[in-house]
Amino acid sequence: MEAFSNELNYILLLPLLAVIGILMARRWPNVREGVSIITGILVFYFTWRVYQQVAQNNIVELKWLEILPGLSLHFKVDALGAVFSLVAGFLWIITTLYAIGYMRGHDEKHQTRFYSCFAIAISAAMGVAYSENLFTLFVFYEILTLSTYPLVTHAGTDKAKEGGRTYLGILISTSIFLFLPAIIITWVVAGTLSFSQGGVFTTSTSTILMSFLLILYVFGVGKAALMPIHRWLPAAMVAPTPVSALLHAVAVVKAGVFSVLKICVFIFGADALQNLEITQWLIYIAGFTILMSSLIAMRQDNLKKRLAYSTISQLGYVTLGALLISQSAVVGSTLHIVMHAFGKITLFFCAGAIYVAHHKTQVSEVDGMGKVMPLTFAAFGLASLSIIGLPPLGGMWSKWFLMLGSLDSGYFSMLIVLSISSLLNIVYLLEIPARAFFKPAPENARLEEAPSISVLAIMITSLMCIAMFVYASDLHQFLLEAGLGS
């Protein structure tokens, strides 16, 4: 049954069509950005339709073609994918708005290449979200890596190229050496790569092999940035801020943790994962990542670097939830993908706004800037609170469920890790608006915000942080009804 396969086709192909439009309109910037925004709105509309179909428990499936017997490009939407694609689709529109202000305000070169690669990356992220099997997921995962490389090295400086090389080097080598072999072994052992409820392995599969595979998967999905495979994320911060915001806070990294979540739930399955000895060690590594990267974040003076380490820490939450595998933990992980997306993208938007309006990149430089950019720093504070997990902001719910999940699975230690991490978040995130509002303002300070279209984007995402506090229950219900983590 292939219901609503057209929507999937549109979601995957429209961004690629947009690339052609963007290239053709390269001489008329307004038309070019118009193409991006219209495509974004259309894509979002279709992701919304898909989401509703999934909410009604309809099967949304699309089979492109079978490359080799058993290896096909095949899409099938589940609750996880519907949520992820919805968030990515929505934030693409907002980021494009923001990027218009940022890229023009900053007079960046190669803007056509920028918007083209962006569209390809979004299409790839959608492919990851909807994939029915590991092969499809892998294909789009790799497209995502390659299409974001020109975005990371956008500045073209030696520093950008070095960052790009680290980025590509780590992501490609982990996926070739760990992820791909894991997929091949899964194929040979289980005979299928389809995501299936309860996992694909039979009970007779040796636990040693499965432990080995789990390690390969968890570290092989380099985009999930579990320590020690995290170095690429700070390196990617040389990219223009809209890239860091959408890709390295939402699409790319979330594609990583999303893959880990899918693999844990639908390749291994809850029962198998809980019975593996190795799972608890990986849980400890995730806990270590959460705390360690928060500590590193505290020591970063560069604002974007600090946010990058904060992202690594928050990605650790999702990986942790995936490994804990209890129902609340998986729901918490999925919610965290959403909540963190809105929070972190706001933070990055703010960092970019500060840079584009005042060319400040360091935390120590923002003293008293609250008078200059009140809206930006208010949004920053709001988003920080959401990431910390305080009510009335969306971030509270995901932490709530993750903590519940830790207790369900009997990991009291992880409850403590999550609490300490919240404290650390307060220290390194709230410091920034505190400095801005409470330190004395520089002389000749007058109101000067970033380009208004960028400020608009910041407003939307920060208000979403509040809105998600209210709508979290809908999302929660959706996840439960769509049969997640049973």
Place this chain on the structure above:
Amino acid sequence: MISHLPILQVIIPLLGAPACLLLNRPNLAWLFSILVSVLTLITSIALLMQVQAQGTISYMLGGWEAPWGIEYRIDFINAFVLVIVSALGAITLIAAKDGISKEIAEPKQPLFYVSFLLCLAGLLGITATGDAFNIFVFLEISSLATYTLIAMGDDRRALWSSYQYLIVGTIGATFILIGIGLMYMMTGTLNIHDLAERLPAVTASNAVLASYAFILVGVALKLALFPLHFWLPNAYTYAPNIVTVFLAGTATKVAIYLLIRFNFDVYEISAPQFKYMINMVFITLGIMAVIIASWTAIYQTNIKRMLAYSSVAQIGYMILGFGLDSVSGLQASLLHLFNHALMKGGLFIALTAVALKLGKVELDDLNGLAKKMPWTFAAFVIGGLSLIGVPLTVGFVSKWYLVVAAAEQQQWYIIGFVLLGSLLAVIYIWRVVEAAWFKPPKELQNAAGNVTATTSREAPVLILIPLWILILANIYFGIDTRFPVSISQQAAQLLFGGA
């Protein structure tokens, strides 16, 4: 007419060559040789269809019955190789006019087409014939033509590399001849089909083992199996670019075919220990070729040389498939034979286009060139991805089969080496991509009047068309894999069922 296809396959280019000489005008010779190569291609496709329809074709030359006369025997394996060789010949020739315009002096250009067609005839002959001595004859025809072609390179070192190849090639051919002679001594026949039937009776004798060893080493020299590959980087680097395209796509492929024919069809090694040893030799040499040649490729600044080392590595993958000694392993080798012709042919044509603009293809000269030649370098990126083995390109298909074949036998370490080889390919391909696409052009740094400072534009259409035919084939057959997969599967099953 239809029943004479097997011999027409060889005769058309063989007679086309002297006709080209008589025309003696570069453009006429070019057009004529395209005509010849297209006819050859049509013949080979017709042969393949015929084989698919009615199985193995046996053609008696001059009507003389098989063991006495010369037999041309076309089955799935060589029909497949014939298509690859003649298709690449035709595609290369389209690009040849512009490709050689700068490198070969005009009076010599007709000679180029003559040698090219002779080389094509030789390679097709080796593949089509079912007679061991005939193989040797065609091997010499193709080799002599190849030496001429390489020596036509405009670099003086072309002469030296041609000479080096001449020495190595002659040793190889002599070894093969000795091997054939020994086989004849033991069985009294030169017909390959006949040999395959008679050899098992005398397989224990040392003479047969010696002939096997001679042929193995002789063919290994021709196919540049590591560590007998040392002639290949020089020959590929200094030969005219178009010749490199052709050789990379065909010459080593035909040598691989010979190895398949002798190793899986003619000799039936019954002693398991000996068999195991040979397989281990193949696996070890294959892995070493993949790793060491790829590693060397990373350090080359001349891009042609870099791709030449990459070719040695790709041959390693094919040999690895032999060593696995299973249907799927051999199928992986056959697939890679086809796929490698597509990707390396494409990449070398892209270099031809670059060399036409720059005169040489040093890495530093490529900086920022993609802005001026977007089509050429877009093709290079896709070809490179295919070489790496990214899904949706042909490179993925053959590597997937190779890895699954290794997994079937629980030889996990092979998977590791194959993946390591891919990673090394990422590195050497990415250096080029980064230079061409992401580095600023450095024309200002050159002295005024330098060639690189000219406003070079996109490559001529006659180079872009064949380039994109090959590149699109890389994608097409990477997505719709039915044709190469089914043919190679039937061929591999035939070899294991019949041997």
